[in-house]
Amino acid sequence: MTPQRSDPSHGAWAGALAGLLALATALGIGELVAALVRPGASPVVAVGETVIDLAPATVKEFAIRVFGVYDKPVLVAGILVVVGLLAAGLGVRARRSTAQAVAGVVGLGLVGAVAAASRPDGGPIDALPALAGAAAGTAALLLLVRPLAHGRVAGGEVDARADATVAGIDRREFVRTLALRGAGAVAVAAVAGGAGRALVRPRQNVTSSRTSLALPAPASPAPPIPAGADLDVPGLGRFVTTNADFYRVDTSLLLPQVPADKWTLRVHGMVSREIRLTYEELLRRPMVERDITLACVSNEVGGPYVGNARWLGIRLADLLREAGVDPRADQILSRSADGWTCGTPTEVVMDGRDALLAVAMNGDPLPVAHGFPARMVVPGLYGYVSATKWVVDLELTRFDRVAAYWAQRGWAEQAPIKTMSRIDTPRPGARPSAGRVAVAGVAWAQHRGIERVEVRVDGGPWRRARLAAVPSLDTWRQWVYVWDATPGSHRLEARATDGTGRTQTGVQRPPVPDGATGWHSVDVDVD
Ligand SMILES: Nc1nc2c(c(=O)[nH]1)N[C@H]1C(S)=C(S)[C@@H](COP(=O)(O)O)O[C@H]1N2
Ligand SMILES: [Mo]
Numbered sequence: 001m002t003p004q005r006s007d008p009s010h011g012a013w014a015g016a017l018a019g020l021l022a023l024a025t026a027l028g029i030g031e032l033v034a035a036l037v038r039p040g041a042s043p044v045v046a047v048g049e050t051v052i053d054l055a056p057a058t059v060k061e062f063a064i065r066v067f068g069v070y071d072k073p074v075l076v077a078g079i080l081v082v083v084g085l086l087a088a089g090l091g092v093r094a095r096r097s098t099a100q101a102v103a104g105v106v107g108l109g110l111v112g113a114v115a116a117a118s119r120p121d122g123g124p125i126d127a128l129p130a131l132a133g134a135a136a137g138t139a140a141l142l143l144l145v146r147p148l149a150h151g152r153v154a155g156g157e158v159d160a161r162a163d164a165t166v167a168g169i170d171r172r173e174f175v176r177t178l179a180l181r182g183a184g185a186v187a188v189a190a191v192a193g194g195a196g197r198a199l200v201r202p203r204q205n206v207t208s209s210r211t212s213l214a215l216p217a218p219a220s221p222a223p224p225i226p227a228g229a230d231l232d233v234p235g236l237g238r239f240v241t242t243n244a245d246f247y248r249v250d251t252s253l254l255l256p257q258v259p260a261d262k263w264t265l266r267v268h269g270m271v272s273r274e275i276r277l278t279y280e281e282l283l284r285r286p287m288v289e290r291d292i293t294l295a296c297v298s299n300e301v302g303g304p305y306v307g308n309a310r311w312l313g314i315r316l317a318d319l320l321r322e323a324g325v326d327p328r329a330d331q332i333l334s335r336s337a338d339g340w341t342c343g344t345p346t347e348v349v350m351d352g353r354d355a356l357l358a359v360a361m362n363g364d365p366l367p368v369a370h371g372f373p374a375r376m377v378v379p380g381l382y383g384y385v386s387a388t389k390w391v392v393d394l395e396l397t398r399f400d401r402v403a404a405y406w407a408q409r410g411w412a413e414q415a416p417i418k419t420m421s422r423i424d425t426p427r428p429g430a431r432p433s434a435g436r437v438a439v440a441g442v443a444w445a446q447h448r449g450i451e452r453v454e455v456r457v458d459g460g461p462w463r464r465a466r467l468a469a470v471p472s473l474d475t476w477r478q479w480v481y482v483w484d485a486t487p488g489s490h491r492l493e494a495r496a497t498d499g500t501g502r503t504q505t506g507v508q509r510p511p512v513p514d515g516a517t518g519w520h521s522v523d524v525d526v527d
Contacts, residue, residue: 019091026137031196043112109134120339235425272324313358380447
């Protein structure tokens, strides 16, 4: 039979839909095969993590600032939109040239395959999910567009009526065929994707490993948190950040799931004795418990990426002394289960501060999102140069030999935390009543301590805030200033002075490359 003249728009929509259904099939099969190979080999996860790795520092900073903790869902959604558009385009193309469309699907599959196989924790076999997905996607696309390519339906109503005898039957048959095949594609996608998820969940889940753990009592308990560490000012957070409220920053789309009984830490490189530590051996060591405030270098002035918790762990310095560190090894290159790396100055870890290999956070085994089963915590250094989560490897090396993950991407090699203060209340745009208004917040300069916080109104003289008590130099410190507010618009600013007597600079600088500077300011309208 002769192909009919087609109404291009109708056929195009059907082609685009076919492309999207083929993509859904490919992704579903990809998830299923990834569940069998390695969850991180999921094409979407692998491409997403590759995008994160390739994104320049400024883009990462932008994403964190604009999307905050939702940066990852936004990334995944963005990838799906881009791939969805490509797939729709290939579907449209397939009506004219199935060869070109198939080449496009194979190309997309190869991108996913290369991304998965080249992940730091990946290998050649990780290419399988994307390749299987591409094969399934190709089959689905061919099944769906064959009728379109033959031009039977493309005409839709108009053409069908134009040739009532044949097309009337053809069209109904065509619609039925297409609907059946489309439903088939949806079913394959849903069943395969769902099965993939279901298979991954129990294997991925280290919950039982976490909850069955008995944490040892600390040989060196944390100094008690003094009464008055919490100023109890409404609008001011608690001195201890709960695990649920603690900020999370990392490069992984799929949290590494490392059961405690599978975990080992290798200490090697420029050492005289290599060490391999199991989790059981780790827990048998004398534990130190400390309150330490963690801060992210990406935090804007006034931003939320800082938190304070009680950590339990062993001293990294003890472990390194046992390994016998070569004095020329100025960098501890730590590596996580998912291949992220972090360079910490050996000197800082060895200088007597409470640099920990931590297993617990606020009395619970580390939450998976915060590094279960073990992570590093070093008071005084930004997280990206000190706080490796899911840590499995410590290599003693030199800064002039290896650059860690963020150092390769334009962030500073070394990054001590900058003295910072934040106004938590009143909030920007608040409308307090005239009279006594509590201006309160937190300030931090880990391991140097906060000696003074000052507040000024409308650029006037700096006034001292009252400081809360703290258990050590390694935590943030709450502060409050009682302001006699007068009606009208006002600007509040705060600045801190650390234990060495140095005052926070007012020069405004962005987080890249080694942490934001400037004074936090809040504008309010007093009624
Ligand atoms: N494995 C791994 N550890 C990591 C990161 C990461 O991307 N991967 N990010 C670091 C950064 S930039 C910070 S600020 C802290 C944040 O720790 P948190 O998520 O527990 O708050 O973790 C650090 N440890
Ligand atoms: Mo960070």
